[in-house]
Amino acid sequence: MPARPITYYGNPVLHRRCADVTVFDQALADLVADMFDSMYAANGVGLAANQIGVDLQVFVYDCPDDDGVQHKGHIVNPVLQAASALAGDVTATEGCLSVPGPSAELPRAALASVTGFDQDGKPITVSGTGYFARCLQHETDHLNGTLYVDRLPAAQRDGLLREAGLR
Helix, strand or coil: CCCCCCCCCCCHHHHHCCCCCCCCCHHHHHHHHHHHHHHHHHHEEEEEEEHHHHCCCCEEEECCCCCCCCCEEEEEEEEEECCCCCCCCCEEEEEECCCCEEEEEEEEEEEEEEEHHHHHHCCEEEEHHHHHHHHHHHHHHHHCCCHHHCCCCCHHHHHHHHHHCCC
């Protein structure tokens, strides 16, 4: 499948909670395949459906954790579980395909777990640490209408959006 174009900050589909998936069919499987193609074409490690203009609760990932273990998959109707208080937060550089170019330091939980479904409707849980935990949180945020720049102070966010050519 050809890669779909990335949707940029400011497009309304990125700034609202996406619709829950209620039908698990070939169209959903095709969307997941398109999302992988689009993510790879954009050199990303994760991609939410709204980043290609689709208003559905789906994201894909192909992302390493801090131990170098590669995690690849997808999750439908993800729900982020509260990270363990013992794991703490890690501040690291974060960027986004929907805000191309700049990045910023942002604290995220060091451990994340997401429950949801696979494209066939089977329940799944995906957990990760470090960079992969950051990816799970970042993509779940997308589907709830929050981009990483929305978590930054207004002046810093505005500067990053100007740098990306989105202001």
